[in-house]
Amino acid sequence: MYLAEVNAWDIVKKQYQYKLQSYMGVFTSLIVIQIIAILFSFNGTGMSGGGSSTFSYSLNYYSGSMILIFTMIWGLITAIIITSKAYRYDDYSFITNRGTTHTSNLLFLLSASIFAGITVLLCTHFIQVLYIYSVNSESVMFEQLTIIQNLKGISGTILYIFFFTSIGYFIGSLIQISRLFIFVLPVLFFGAVIADGLGKEQSMIPHVIKFFGNESSFGLFILKILAASALMYGFAIIISKKLEVRP
Amino acid sequence: MSLLLAIVPIIVVVLLLSGILFAFKPKKKKPVMGVKKTKWIVGSYAVILIIATVLSFLLPIDRNTAGKSLSKSEVDKIQKVQDSIYGSISNGRFKEQEFKGALIKKKSWSFPFNEKALTFSLRNPDNFSPSILVEKTNAREIQGIYYVGKAIVDGIDVTDKISSPTIHLNHSSLIIGNPDAKEVKFAKFSTAFSFDQFSGKPTVFNHESYGIFGIDILYLKVPKNVQITGDYHPVN
Amino acid sequence: MKVVECKDLTKVYGRSNALNNLSFSIEENKITGLIGRNGAGKTTLLKIMAGFLHHSSGEIKVFEETPFNNLKVSANSIFIDNEMSFPPALSLKELLITAGSFYPYWDQKLADRLFDYFSFNPNIRHGNLSKGMKSTFNMIVGLAARCPLTIFDEPTSGMDSGVRKDFYRAVLKDYLAHPRSIILSSHLVEEVEDLLEDILLIKEGEKCLHMPVEDLKEYAVGISGKTAIVDEVLSGKDIIFEQSIGTDSTYVVIKKDGSQKELEKAEESGLELTAVSIDNLCLYLTSKTTGGIDHVFS
Numbered sequence: 001m002y003l004a005e006v007n008a009w010d011i012v013k014k015q016y017q018y019k020l021q022s023y024m025g026v027f028t029s030l031i032v033i034q035i036i037a038i039l040f041s042f043n044g045t046g047m048s049g050g051g052s053s054t055f056s057y058s059l060n061y062y063s064g065s066m067i068l069i070f071t072m073i074w075g076l077i078t079a080i081i082i083t084s085k086a087y088r089y090d091d092y093s094f095i096t097n098r099g100t101t102h103t104s105n106l107l108f109l110l111s112a113s114i115f116a117g118i119t120v121l122l123c124t125h126f127i128q129v130l131y132i133y134s135v136n137s138e139s140v141m142f143e144q145l146t147i148i149q150n151l152k153g154i155s156g157t158i159l160y161i162f163f164f165t166s167i168g169y170f171i172g173s174l175i176q177i178s179r180l181f182i183f184v185l186p187v188l189f190f191g192a193v194i195a196d197g198l199g200k201e202q203s204m205i206p207h208v209i210k211f212f213g214n215e216s217s218f219g220l221f222i223l224k225i226l227a228a229s230a231l232m233y234g235f236a237i238i239i240s241k242k243l244e245v246r247p
Numbered sequence: 248m249s250l251l252l253a254i255v256p257i258i259v260v261v262l263l264l265s266g267i268l269f270a271f272k273p274k275k276k277k278p279v280m281g282v283k284k285t286k287w288i289v290g291s292y293a294v295i296l297i298i299a300t301v302l303s304f305l306l307p308i309d310r311n312t313a314g315k316s317l318s319k320s321e322v323d324k325i326q327k328v329q330d331s332i333y334g335s336i337s338n339g340r341f342k343e344q345e346f347k348g349a350l351i352k353k354k355s356w357s358f359p360f361n362e363k364a365l366t367f368s369l370r371n372p373d374n375f376s377p378s379i380l381v382e383k384t385n386a387r388e389i390q391g392i393y394y395v396g397k398a399i400v401d402g403i404d405v406t407d408k409i410s411s412p413t414i415h416l417n418h419s420s421l422i423i424g425n426p427d428a429k430e431v432k433f434a435k436f437s438t439a440f441s442f443d444q445f446s447g448k449p450t451v452f453n454h455e456s457y458g459i460f461g462i463d464i465l466y467l468k469v470p471k472n473v474q475i476t477g478d479y480h481p482v483n
Numbered sequence: 484m485k486v487v488e489c490k491d492l493t494k495v496y497g498r499s500n501a502l503n504n505l506s507f508s509i510e511e512n513k514i515t516g517l518i519g520r521n522g523a524g525k526t527t528l529l530k531i532m533a534g535f536l537h538h539s540s541g542e543i544k545v546f547e548e549t550p551f552n553n554l555k556v557s558a559n560s561i562f563i564d565n566e567m568s569f570p571p572a573l574s575l576k577e578l579l580i581t582a583g584s585f586y587p588y589w590d591q592k593l594a595d596r597l598f599d600y601f602s603f604n605p606n607i608r609h610g611n612l613s614k615g616m617k618s619t620f621n622m623i624v625g626l627a628a629r630c631p632l633t634i635f636d637e638p639t640s641g642m643d644s645g646v647r648k649d650f651y652r653a654v655l656k657d658y659l660a661h662p663r664s665i666i667l668s669s670h671l672v673e674e675v676e677d678l679l680e681d682i683l684l685i686k687e688g689e690k691c692l693h694m695p696v697e698d699l700k701e702y703a704v705g706i707s708g709k710t711a712i713v714d715e716v717l718s719g720k721d722i723i724f725e726q727s728i729g730t731d732s733t734y735v736v737i738k739k740d741g742s743q744k745e746l747e748k749a750e751e752s753g754l755e756l757t758a759v760s761i762d763n764l765c766l767y768l769t770s771k772t773t774g775g776i777d778h779v780f781s
Contacts, residue, residue, distance in 0.1 A: 003631055018581050022573050024280075024572055048401065053428065055431075058431075059403075059432075062437070068441060097534075122299065135434075156444055213444065281606075282577060
């Protein structure tokens with residue numbers, strides 16, 4: 001009898017390939033979500049106006065932010081789904097252990113975030129084209145970004161989505177430990193939102209949003225997001241140690 | 248933007264709940280698309296988006312007039328220069344080069360002039376009353392130059408959307424007519440907040456509309472010995 | 484080298500022990516049957532071997548390593564049951580190709596031939612198969628993977644008898660061509676006894692016996708006759724099973740340990756000696772009382 005020696009990284013690569021195929025469905029849901037977001041965004045996300053008696057203007061804003069927010073939520077939900085039993089057990093029909101499962105999941109979610117991040121940018125261009133061809137004869141301004149700004153923007157977008165997948169991965173792992181979290185987490189979330197509404201001072205959620213959203217230094221932003229994502233994935237991995245792999 | 252911020256929590260909640268409910272439905276009951284079909288759909292989606300992106304760069308709009316977006320600090324700089332214009336004028340000085348970038352030469356006229364006196368009149372002073380600057384020259388003609396302060400709406404340079412006034416010389420009276428009233432609808436497309444965040448532009452979180460607007464200067468060069476009636480600032 | 488080695492293996496679920504101080508070892512390249520009643524702990528034991536479950540105490544080594552969460556064990560073993568879960572996005576053909584990309588000793592030709600023999604539609608999804616077809620497909624994966632340790636947990640559930648026979652034959656043929664360790668759990672001993680070399684019989688989480696099938700055939704003897712004579716001959720013997728037949732006759736199964744003489748003596752005194760089938764023996768050995776269901780009604 002010859003035992004096959006296996007290299008963990010080899011197995012991770014194989015699982016990653018396998019997941020790219022078998023989790024392909026998450027990309028169709030991405031398409032659906034982005035189409036919905038495009039429809040929402042097409043109404044404009046705001047307007048302003050002004051002028052003098054000889055010159056007046058009205059300004060309609062169209063932004064890709066809605067698409068990004070939708071896509072971030074897609075990332076969150078995708079990660080939650082991937083931690084569910086049905087998906088976890090699929091791994092155990094072939095060669096795996098926890099380490100390779102987590103690593104290949106992380107790689108898959110990272111790739112999904114990259115694809116989603118790029119499509120977010122492309123979707124904003126799609127809205128522009130849609131607008132030009134359906135609402136004509138207006139002055140249209142495109143925010144023009146330099147190549148560097150574009151690259152930073154794409155990376156930032158991908159990191160935001162990836163961060164949300166890490167939150168989803170953490171939430172999903174909690175739910176796998178106990179179904180109670182399906183009720184506890186929304187209660188905590190809404191509780192925090194309501195508490196924010198009641199209290200005079202802004203509390204946690206706006207602070208968290210500003211912590212990331214107001215960081216204009218690209219380097220610091222990367223640091224913050226990666227640290228926070230690592231924390232989320234780390235917690236998820238620790239939590240999952242309590243689980244039997246396939247009862 | 249505030250509209251966006253207002254509906255986001257609602258969308259978040261709805262999507263979150265539906266997503267979680269969807270995620271924990273028994274999987275086997277769901278009809279699932281095959282890998283090939285899914286690849287095909289995702290591929291077509293990507294191709295459509297890429298085509299749209301390429302198209303968006305080839306769109307039949309003049310990208311120069313569409314204008315570059317200016318950052319708050321850039322706008323502040325221009326504002327500062329514009330603020331100095333009036334001070335300069337009241338001291339009787341006006342040098343175009345000093346206000347470079349803040350003041351745009353829109354239009355110029357010249358009329359041969361042999362009269363002894365000149366009267367300005369604004370056709371509709373309630374709606375349009377530019378500052379009129381007069382420089383005495385040796386030429387035997389009247390030259391008019393219309394300057395407009397760089398107009399910026401929310402970081403967008405809209406100066407060339409502003410039309411120029413009309414000037415008619417009728418013997419000794421110069422009649423200044425309103426520019427054509429212009430109403431412009433802009434659509435401003437921006438990328439997601441993650442793009443603004445690192446480019447010094449206002450983000451969703453610190454958004455404020457900023458812009459500058461409304462400097463009109465009519466600069467006239469009038470022969471030396473002409474008697475002028477009307478409101479004006481002598482310069483140079 | 485021992486493929487599986489357990490020492491005082493215990494698995495606790497809540498307050499009850501699914502496995503209780505189980506000790507045994509399985510040599511390489513044998514087909515072992517894991518036999519036991521429903522709830523005896525067969526599946527728990529196999530899942531611990533496959534590394535799916537933690538054990539509570541004791542020790543288990545598979546290929547000399549602790550199997551839980553162990554990549555080497557996972558790569559060299561495969562656990563086949565009818566709850567195997569495959570992604571619904573992949574067709575059966577794609578699943579076979581995926582399995583082939585994972586398992587180092589995978590035999591694609593064998594997989595394809597079995598796939599055709601059982602006339603699977605390559606484009607169908609695993610979730611849409613009937614229970615029996617699922618088991619058959621899982622079996623194909625299990626055989627073609629050629630893992631040094633192949634575990635089948637109740638592999639034939641849902642299969643019709645024709646497919647069952649084909650399955651056992653396929654296991655045997657492939658085992659002869661490519662010897663490896665195969666562990667097969669079943670509660671239907673009759674079907675598998677020709678296939679097995681060793682039998683590991685467990686009862687309520689404890690080992691009942693572990694021996695070659697050949698030895699098991701000689702393990703016990705059935706004795707029937709008048710109750711009075713039976714009682715007299717068997718006093719002090721290790722009785723495995725006892726059943727009264729009619730009003731004054733009894734059928735008893737005892738362990739064959741004593742000298743041949745005693746049995747001859749019993750035969751002389753009018754008792755009838757019969758061989759006990761492995762199937763029945765396993766049933767008797769794992770029943771809770773020696774009296775069987777009759778005790779309930781007496």
